[in-house]
Amino acid sequence: MDFLQSIHQKFLSLYGQQPLFVRSPARINLIGEHTDYNYGYVLPAAIDKELLFAVAPNKVNQFRIFAYNFDDYVLIENQPLVPQTNKNKWTNYLMGVVVQLQKLGFTVPTFDCVFGGNIPKGAGLSSSAAVECGLALALNTIFDFKLSKLDLVKISQKAENEFVGVQCGIMDQFANTFGLKDQVILLDCKNLDYQLFPLQLNDYQLILLDTDVHHSLASSEYNTRRKQCEAGVNILKKYEPYVNSLRDVNRETLEKYKKEFDYTIWKRCDYVVKENERVLAVCQSLKNADIEDVGRKMFASHLGLQYDYEVSCPELDFLVTFAANDGSVVGSRMMGGGFGGCTINIVRKEKAKSFIQRATYAYAQHNGKKLKAYPIKIADGTSICEN
Numbered sequence: 266m267d268f269l270q271s272i273h274q275k276f277l278s279l280y281g282q283q284p285l286f287v288r289s290p291a292r293i294n295l296i297g298e299h300t301d302y303n304y305g306y307v308l309p310a311a312i313d314k315e316l317l318f319a320v321a322p323n324k325v326n327q328f329r330i331f332a333y334n335f336d337d338y339v340l341i342e343n344q345p346l347v348p349q350t351n352k353n354k355w356t357n358y359l360m361g362v363v364v365q366l367q368k369l370g371f372t373v374p375t376f377d378c379v380f381g382g383n384i385p386k387g388a389g390l391s392s393s394a395a396v397e398c399g400l401a402l403a404l405n406t407i408f409d410f411k412l413s414k415l416d417l418v419k420i421s422q423k424a425e426n427e428f429v430g431v432q433c434g435i436m437d438q439f440a441n442t443f444g445l446k447d448q449v450i451l452l453d454c455k456n457l458d459y460q461l462f463p464l465q466l467n468d469y470q471l472i473l474l475d476t477d478v479h480h481s482l483a484s485s486e487y488n489t490r491r492k493q494c495e496a497g498v499n500i501l502k503k504y505e506p507y508v509n510s511l512r513d514v515n516r517e518t519l520e521k522y523k524k525e526f527d528y529t530i531w532k533r534c535d536y537v538v539k540e541n542e543r544v545l546a547v548c549q550s551l552k553n554a555d556i557e558d559v560g561r562k563m564f565a566s567h568l569g570l571q572y573d574y575e576v577s578c579p580e581l582d583f584l585v586t587f588a589a590n591d592g593s594v595v596g597s598r599m600m601g602g603g604f605g606g607c608t609i610n611i612v613r614k615e616k617a618k619s620f621i622q623r624a625t626y627a628y629a630q631h632n633g634k635k636l637k638a639y640p641i642k643i644a645d646g647t648s649i650c651e652n
């Protein structure tokens with residue numbers, strides 16, 4: 266039985282009615298880290314790790330949700346919804362979407378839901394955006410809210426900001442919803458214009474290496490970085506009133522006012538300005554089919570994240586250094602918010618298997634942990650699927 270059938274069976278046995286099915290993918294980010302909330306550029310894509318949702322309206326005046334992966338069933342009364350702090354915290358990603366729809370003035374009737382999939386949790390692949398955006402599309406469809414894809418992205422991001430309480434940018438939800446097979450998305454987070462670039466890897470492939478590290482400081486440090494970037498903007502604004510975000514700043518401007526900055530704030534801003542440049546340079550390299558240059562920019566991005574933005578961790582640094590010294594890898598860097606999760610690697614296809622073996626051995630020698638490796642492909646964004 267394939268996974269869709271398992272979800273279907275569970276849905277039928279719990280609720281005895283036919284659902285709508287939606288698939289909702291994880292995301293990667295080729296380059297452009299911690300630039301989204303600075304209104305800069307990112308280059309993410311949806312991938313072939315996904316959640317499946319089965320959803321249908323019900324008449325019992327309760328939201329009934331079954332999380333297949335946790336084997337957990339929760340009933341939520343149709344009353345003003347408040348974030349959960351107990352073991353049902355995972356429902357916040359779903360109910361946050363309902364609350365945002367309500368805030369927009371929609372009446373959201375109660376529904377039945379089963380969801381689950383193969384996105385590794387805590388690996389920095391944005392399973393949270395997959396939960397939010399998957400449900401958002403399902404509800405938009407079954408209740409005919411007629412919201413656009415971009416509306417669903419914004420609703421999902423707000424659900425995470427306001428109901429889950431994580432101040433993420435828009436990259437994850439955008440990539441989840443606008444992803445297209447074999448393409449990366451150049452998203453301008455200032456005006457949400459986007460452009461798709463074919464990712465023709467030819468002799469190479471993408472491999473994610475999962476540190477299996479999840480630092481608890483990730484979300485507090487994330488918010489600190491946001492504040493540090495804002496502090497930098499406030500300094501620059503005094504001299505250059507047109508500066509509203511780090512997106513409006515180039516190297517020269519930053520350099521000009523360097524002495525006004527505390528060194529830490531300056532390093533953070535310097536990283537963001539350079540990372541934005543790297544995203545655009547990588548798009549040019551993709552056009553030129555220059556994968557080696559894409560790889561060089563990825564290594565440069567990692568160094569910036571490690572030393573200037575300081576959101577890496579020893580395990581990520583170990584894996585990137587290992588990759589840099591392995592002849593089969595052209596590019597490697599930490600991916601996502603940082604302090605754990607995965608590295609993204611561009612690896613020569615014919616050497617991919619042996620690279621994974623070498624990395625797994627080295628990682629185990631280094632810290633006794635079993636490395637998980639995910640060879641991935643770029644896939645379509647969230648969509649309705651046929652049973």
Ligand code: GLA
Nearest residue numbers: 298299433434435436601602
């Ligand atoms: C997390 C956030 C994104 C983005 C990345 C860093 O994944 O959810 O919005 O800020 O970190 O690039």
